[in-house]
Each structure stands twice: as C-alpha cells, then as structure tokens.
Amino acid sequence: MTIVILSLEVKQSDCPFFDKPVYMFKEQEPEMMFEDGPSTSKRSLQFATKLPSLQTTTSENISPIKTLNPYQNKWTIKGRVTHKCPIKAYSIAMKNGHVFSFDIVDCEGSKIRITCFDEIAKLHSNRVDIGSHYIISKGSVKESNARYNKLNSHLEITLSDASILKHCNNEERADQQGPPFTPISELFHLTNNTLVDIIGLVLYVGNIIPIHKKDGSQTQKRVVKINDLSDSIIDINLWGPMA
Structure with a gap:
C-alpha cells in the first residue's frame, strides 16, 4: 500500500513513538534507519518518478491541464470549449439517465474532456457554448475511457452538483496563445x-x-x-x- 500526500498541516511536531515501525519491504530497513538525511530506495524512487508534478500558475491558482492527476483533490483549470456533444439519453443496468460532455483546451494547448450525468447534464448542456471560456473546479479526475473518449489525453473530468463551472469574461480568456494547429x-x-x-x-x-x-x-x-x-x-x- 502506498499513501500519496498532497497537502499537510502539522498539528504537533514533538510526538513519541507508539511502537517500532514495520517495514513492508525487507530491503527498506537499513535505508529507513537514518539520522543525517533520508535515503531513497530503488522501489520508492521508481514510484516517485511516475507521479505528475503538481504545479499551478498565476495568482488565481490555475492549474495547467497537463498537471492534473487522479490523486489531486484541489485544482482549478481554465479553458476554451472546442467541442460539445449533444445531451443523450442512456439506459444501463436498469437505470435511465442523461449524459453530456464537452472538450476544453488551455493556454498551453492541453485538452481534456468534461462529462456530466443526469440533472447536472441537463443544467450544463444549455450553459456551455463552443468558443466560450470557462473556469472549472471541484470535479472528479479519473482515467479516460478510450471507447467513448477519443482525445489524446489519458484523463477526463466528471462534474457533480458540488463542481464549479464559471464562464470567463473577455479579460479572463484562457488561451491567449491558442492551440497548436496541425497542417x-x-x-x-x-x-x-x-x-x-x-x-x-x-x-x-x-x-x-x-x-x-x-x-x-x-x-x-x-x-x-x-x-x-x-x-x-x-x-x-x-x-x-x-x-
């Protein structure tokens, strides 16, 4: 088991040990017993190099789309709608509902698909316009399904009733540089x-x-x-x- 910590608040710095630590991998024991500084095992190093960087830009804390990952809870992205699918009805496992999706691109040319279901789909299908710019936060980031998502992105976002979808005015345009065009x-x-x-x-x-x-x-x-x-x-x- 691996725990990924994205934010940390120190409540108490001087804490006694309750018991001796238990090491999951035998080869970690001599490396975990350090005093002068931490040493990284090959196993932990391999995992760490696969983690996306969690960088944000500007004072608005806008995250580039390319830095999103499923372990990140607090993020805000800004982008222009390049494609909008019409709202569709679906029926799966005795459940009927509606699904709506649209694609956005940010100032670095990175794209991602946004998907909504049921009442959220009905709400946003009338609010989202192609060519308009939006600020999006509090969505669920997950691996994309290549069966339904043909974007060159391994992630997609699902919006819930707690998500924020805010229209940008002209001064807040997201992609001043524009997306890269293919000849x-x-x-x-x-x-x-x-x-x-x-x-x-x-x-x-x-x-x-x-x-x-x-x-x-x-x-x-x-x-x-x-x-x-x-x-x-x-x-x-x-x-x-x-x-």
Missing part, C-alpha cells in the same frame, strides 16, 4: 478518429443536402473546402445542426 498536409499521415485543430481559408461552401439514415431518420450534410499554408486542400463534412 492539412500532415492529416493524411494520421490514423482514423484522431482529433486535431486546423486553420485555413474557405474556398467553397456547398449546399445543405438531406441525408436518410439507416434507421429511417433524416439529417443534413454540408461540405466545405479549405486550404492552408501547407498548400493542401481538404473537405470538411458538417452534419446535423453544424451544417
């Missing part, structure tokens, strides 16, 4: 379902075309052609309300 010429070398940010000049905007889906429903599609400084052209397919 269109490099898209042909990426695997399917890779999420990227691109920027380009619109060359052509097609008409909205009705599309009949296999389940009998109907949606809409529009094709937009763009090119960029890499002198490459690509079609952007817009579906549904985005069209």
Whole structure:
C-alpha cells in the first residue's frame, strides 16, 4: 500500500513513538534507519518518478491541464470549449439517465474532456457554448475511457452538483496563445478518429443536402473546402445542426 500526500498541516511536531515501525519491504530497513538525511530506495524512487508534478500558475491558482492527476483533490483549470456533444439519453443496468460532455483546451494547448450525468447534464448542456471560456473546479479526475473518449489525453473530468463551472469574461480568456494547429498536409499521415485543430481559408461552401439514415431518420450534410499554408486542400463534412 502506498499513501500519496498532497497537502499537510502539522498539528504537533514533538510526538513519541507508539511502537517500532514495520517495514513492508525487507530491503527498506537499513535505508529507513537514518539520522543525517533520508535515503531513497530503488522501489520508492521508481514510484516517485511516475507521479505528475503538481504545479499551478498565476495568482488565481490555475492549474495547467497537463498537471492534473487522479490523486489531486484541489485544482482549478481554465479553458476554451472546442467541442460539445449533444445531451443523450442512456439506459444501463436498469437505470435511465442523461449524459453530456464537452472538450476544453488551455493556454498551453492541453485538452481534456468534461462529462456530466443526469440533472447536472441537463443544467450544463444549455450553459456551455463552443468558443466560450470557462473556469472549472471541484470535479472528479479519473482515467479516460478510450471507447467513448477519443482525445489524446489519458484523463477526463466528471462534474457533480458540488463542481464549479464559471464562464470567463473577455479579460479572463484562457488561451491567449491558442492551440497548436496541425497542417492539412500532415492529416493524411494520421490514423482514423484522431482529433486535431486546423486553420485555413474557405474556398467553397456547398449546399445543405438531406441525408436518410439507416434507421429511417433524416439529417443534413454540408461540405466545405479549405486550404492552408501547407498548400493542401481538404473537405470538411458538417452534419446535423453544424451544417
């Protein structure tokens, strides 16, 4: 068992030992018996090097997204919404509910997915807008599920009724530097379902075309052609309300 301490408040500095310490690993015993200074065993060193750094920036204590980890309870991030999924109904193990998710990027270009369920999903689905900036805190950080989350991030955040989602005004914009853009010429070398940010000049905007889906429903599609400084052209397919 390993205990990770993220914050510590000293209540009493002079405490007597109740009993002799018990070492979980035999090789730690001579290294734990120190007086002049601590010595780190190979086992503890290997674990320590895998821990993310817990750094914050600015006087607002805003944490870069890349420093988040599941062991961290107190954090605040700031980012711009780059993608928003429509709220959906789900039914799992005799339970019905709703789920809503959106992606944000911070000033360093790091991204993460935010997910809400049930009443929280209904609340935030109408509050979150693509392109707007938000400050988020008091969420639950966990490992992402690659089945539902295609972002290049191993973590995601789940919001609860205790979480804070605050809209930023223009003076509090999160990504003054902007996200790193991928040249269109490099898209042909990426695997399917890779999420990227691109920027380009619109060359052509097609008409909205009705599309009949296999389940009998109907949606809409529009094709937009763009090119960029890499002198490459690509079609952007817009579906549904985005069209």
